[in-house]
Structures are given as C-alpha cells and as structure tokens.
Amino acid sequence: MKRDLIDITDLSVQEIDRLITRAEDIIARPEEYREKCRSKKLATLFYEPSTRTRLSFESAMYELGGQVLGFSEAQSSSAMKGESVADTARTVSCFADIIAMRHPKEGAPLVASYKASVPVINAGDGGHHHPTQTLTDLLTIKQEKGRLDNLVIGCCGDLKFGRTVHSLIGAMSRYANIRFTLISPEELRVPESVRSDLLERGGIDFRETTSLEEAMPELDILYMTRVQRERFFNEDDYVRLKDSYILTPDKLRTAKHDLAILHPLPRVNEISTAIDDDPRACYFRQVLYGKFIRMALILMLLEVE
Ligand code: NCD
DSSP states (O other): OOOOBSSGGGSOHHHHHHHHHHHHHHHHOGGGGTTTTTTOEEEEEESSOOSHHHHHHHHHHHHTTOEEEEESSGGGSGGGGTOOHHHHHHHHTTTOSEEEEEESSTTHHHHHHHHOSSOEEEEEETTTBOHHHHHHHHHHHHHHHSOSSSEEEEEESOTTTOHHHHHHHHHHTTSTTEEEEEEOOGGGOOOHHIIIIIIITTTOEEEEESOHHHHGGGOSEEEEOOOOGGGOSOHHHHHHHTTSOOBOGGGGGGSOTTOEEEOOSOOSSSBOGGGTTSTTBOHHHHHHHHHHHHHHHHHHHTTOO
16 A cells, blocks of 8 residues: 655654664665666655755655656646646656645645555645654754754744644654743744644643743754744734744853754744854754655655665
8 A cells, every 4th residue: 555644643753763764874875775766756746835845855866766757836737727636646646656745735735645646745735744844854853963852842933834843743742751842922832733632632741932042041952943924814914023033143152052953944034144154053954864864755655675
C-alpha cells in the first residue's frame, strides 16, 4: 500500500529517527545515493509561493538521480480552468511516481492523497501543517544540539497561522522531557486545536507568554517565525502585529551560549541580519538540512533501499 505524508504524526517516532539517520548517512556518503531514483519522477504542484520547499524537493530528487516536473503557481495549471485538486492529483499520478503539493487550503493535500495512486507529500497546507519543514527542523536540532529530548523550545511570532510551528509541536511533543514556551501576541496564540489535541492531551509541559525577553534565558531552541500576512483578514491587523518581535544582538545577551536559533524562512523583519554570523544562528544551515531530509523521505516513500 502506498504511504503519504500529510501530517507529521503519520510517521512514528521510530520512522522519524530512521529518516534522520538516513539523512545523516546521505550527508556522510552522498555518492552512494546518486543513482537511487534513476528513472523516477517527482511532481511539485505548488499553488502557493515557495522558494526553499519547492527547490529543495527538486534538488533532492535531482541528487538522487531522478527527474522533476510540475508547476510553481496555480495560474499556470488547470486549476485556473476550474479543475479540482482531486482530478489534478489523479492526472499527475499518470506522469509522476511521487507528488509534493503546497496549497492555500487546509486539507487539499489530504484530498489529493485519496485520489492519487502515488505517494503525496504535504508541502504546506494553508495555516494547518508543514511536515517536511518539521523533518528539516528535527534534523537541524539533532545536528546542532546532538539530541531531540531534554530541550526547552521557544516558539516565537505568529503561532496562530504559522503552520511550521503546529507541525513542530506535533513532532517534538513525542520526545522525552520537552518543554515549550510559546511566545506570541495575544491575537496570534496557538489555535485551540493545537493546544488541546497536541499539548494538553499529550500532557506536555508548556506555557504562554508575550515577552521574548522574559523567556530568553531558559531556552535551548528559539524557533522564530514570520507573521503570516497572506492569512490575515485585514491589512491593518497585519501592520499592527508584524513587528511584534525583532531578534537583535541586544536581546541575545541573556541567552544561553549554546542556544540554537531556527527559522523556517523566509525572514521578513523578525531577525536582525546582525545575528546571521552568530554561531547560534542555524537558519541557513537549516535550509541545507532540508534537502538531505527530503532525499531521505523520497527514498522512504518510494521504498528504495
Ligand atoms: C514556511 C511556510 O511556507 O510555511 N516556509 C517554508 O516552507 N520554509 C514559513 C513561512 O512561510 O513563513
């Protein structure tokens, strides 16, 4: 039976750990993987803007010896003629061995997975989830901190619409002794579903605050996020909230020396470029890890040994 990746909890902790081990092997021995997907094709169906996610999927497939087809905007696809996601998924299954789909509507990749005869990967659905960013984040944390347990994780910014945070909480909640500090303006706190289904039901230790300064000293990981302008109902609210948190060298004075600063990117204004060369800034290394973990994921879903 084919496997899809729609929600990060579609993967067990053991499977995630195996993906990380595989990605680490790819980093160590890339030449072993150059032919693994020869004659396989990945379709990237992106109905929403993307730089990293789409290009890292494509570069992952090329580095495995495979090929890539697809579209990077809805306007150039038959969606403009009114075709449903379900029909597009069925169609693309005739051309590709695996599909990565990004869509502004929550649940669209899930619908696609029902109709596609090949594995479907959710590359971000609205304000919902973004499981491959989370795999990227986990590989980053493992590489930078050497562990995925015993961590205090601060998530800062737009925790309401930021899909990467929702998936990150879903994944990290399953490791031992994880504490979350959720730092956001009142209006951008995590949605009720994340709070009740992932945090409260899982008995996870978490607290909410509006102050980054107050949270900083205890953090092992600081996961910064962009305020998700495209998901706001009105521009005034966006303008009022967009600069709620700006990480500057000054704010890092009370941080741990081995803090790891992550950001899924794109950054708008929430991290000063003055921090980019601080050894604690992991966000550009994180981009590269994203390619390796997507290589591992493609191999797993295509059942390539
Ligand atoms: C994120 C996304 O698309 O959700 N970007 C990404 O995939 N790296 C974060 C964002 O857009 O803010």
